[in-house]
Amino acid sequence: MDSNPESTLTISQVADRTGVNPVTLRAWQRRYGLLSPARTPKGHRLYSDEDVAMIGRILRWLDKGVPISKVKPLLSQTETQIDSEDDTLARELMKLIHDLSLKKLGQHVETLLKEYPFYWLIEHVFTPLDTWLNEEQSTISSLQKDMWRSTVIEKCQAAMLANAKRNSKFPCWLVTLTDTEDYQRTMMAMRLNEKGYNVTILREPHSQLGLILEVMREQKIPTLAVMAAHRLDRSQLNQLRQCYAQSDIHIVSQPFICSVHGDELKELKENNPLCI
Numbered sequence: 009m010d011s012n013p014e015s016t017l018t019i020s021q022v023a024d025r026t027g028v029n030p031v032t033l034r035a036w037q038r039r040y041g042l043l044s045p046a047r048t049p050k051g052h053r054l055y056s057d058e059d060v061a062m063i064g065r066i067l068r069w070l071d072k073g074v075p076i077s078k079v080k081p082l083l084s085q086t087e088t089q090i091d092s093e094d095d096t097l098a099r100e101l102m103k104l105i106h107d108l109s110l111k112k113l114g115q116h117v118e119t120l121l122k123e124y125p126f127y128w129l130i131e132h133v134f135t136p137l138d139t140w141l142n143e144e145q146s147t148i149s150s151l152q153k154d155m156w157r158s159t160v161i162e163k164c165q166a167a168m169l170a171n172a173k174r175n176s177k178f179p180c181w182l183v184t185l186t187d188t189e190d191y192q193r194t195m196m197a198m199r200l201n202e203k204g205y206n207v208t209i210l211r212e213p214h215s216q217l218g219l220i221l222e223v224m225r226e227q228k229i230p231t232l233a234v235m236a237a238h239r240l241d242r243s244q245l246n247q248l249r250q251c252y253a254q255s256d257i258h259i260v261s262q263p264f265i266c267s268v269h270g271d272e273l274k275e276l277k278e279n280n281p282l283c284i
Contacts (some may be wrong), residue, residue, distance in 0.1 A: 012047055017055040018046075020174060022241045024204065025065045029171060030031060032065075035123045042066055042080055070128050098136045105141070105152050117163045130195065134160070157191040162196050168201045180205035180231040180260070183214050185244045188237045196262055197256065199284045202250045205231060205260075217247040221257050233260040233284070239268055249273065260284055 019030045028036075033053075036042040043062060049077040062083070069079045073094055097120065106111040120129055141153045182197055192213070197207045214220060217234075224232060234248065251259050252273060266283040 013194055017060070017158075019053045019055070022055045022060060022063070023174075025060060025203065027127075028067070029202065030172065030174065031122050031167075032125065034215050036066065039123070040080060042076075044085070056267060067125070070124070071181050095136065097133075098133045098140075101137055101139060102140060105137075105156050108152070108155065110149075111153055113155070113160050117159055118166070118203045121163055121167045126198050131201075133198070145255060145275075157189075158239060160192055161194045164198045168197065168207065172206055174204075175205055176230065178205050179229050180207050180233055181220070181229055182207050182209045182233045182235065183217070183220060184210070184212075184235050184237075185215070185217075185240060186213055186215075186238055186249070188235065193235070196233065196284075200233055200260065202227065203284060205233070207233070215247060217243065221251065221254065222258055229257075231258045231260060233262075234265065235262040238267055240265070245269060245272060248260055249250070 013208075015026070019033055022028075022033065023030050033043065037045065043055075045055045045059055048054060065083055066076075066079055068172045069082050070076065074082065075094055075097055078094070099111065101116060104116060105260055120133065121216065124133075137156065141156060144152065146152075180200055182193065182200065184193060189191070193209055193211065199208055208240070217232075221232065224230075232251065234251065236244070240248065250255070261283050263283045
């Protein structure tokens with residue numbers, strides 16, 4: 009399809025506008041025929057407002073729990089509430105985990121990261137899987153859980169590396185205030201990556217946030233993301249309050265901190281951080 013005056017948005021611009029990364033947009037077009045962007049004479053994709061609206065409809069069906077492979081026939085229908093959520097993807101992964109099929113599991117996770125927004129995978133696939141694995145009482149459940157988490161970490165790191173060039177204009181440091189697992193840090197980093205941040209993970213807990221902010225100012229790092237695995241003590245909370253009180257470094261917080269400590273930080277409304 010050739011370019012036309014109504015198709016003016018590049019794939020990066022559409023990704024920024026919709027929150028769907030370019031790899032996923034290409035997969036929706038190539039594998040599922042959900043999008044038909046125009047092309048420049050050099051073959052670059054150009055999207056119209058109608059294409060953006062279509063992406064919105066796709067996302068709404070995904071938010072209802074519909075797998076991407078089943079979305080196309082629904083796009084011409086009225087968006088109605090479906091009776092129950094389709095857990096096919098989570099069950100397919102669980103079978104691979106139970107069978108200890110490490111190679112196939114890695115391939116499946118890699119494909120899902122390309123075809124779905126990460127927030128959708130968290131809600132509809134990863135969280136149910138984590139719940140099931142935590143409830144498992146078999147003799148090999150710890151091995152299965154370790155295999156799952158190691159696979160997710162590996163594939164997420166590869167996905168973030170692939171997005172590094174696109175996100176290079178928005179560097180971000182991720183700091184944990186309490187002991188957290190590598191899996192938790194990776195989930196938070198992927199959420200940030202999906203929002204366009206190029207994330208550097210500081211893996212050890214840090215209590216001197218003021219020092220971190222000074223180094224970030226020197227290195228011109230504009231965004232600090234903070235996370236925790238449990239409720240903050242008074243010292244940690246004061247450190248966080250100092251971060252919120254300054255204005256030259258943008259603060260991004262995980263929803264856990266926002267929900268648990270929101271009342272204690274409400275007087276800093278003018279610097280209220282974005283929660284991801």
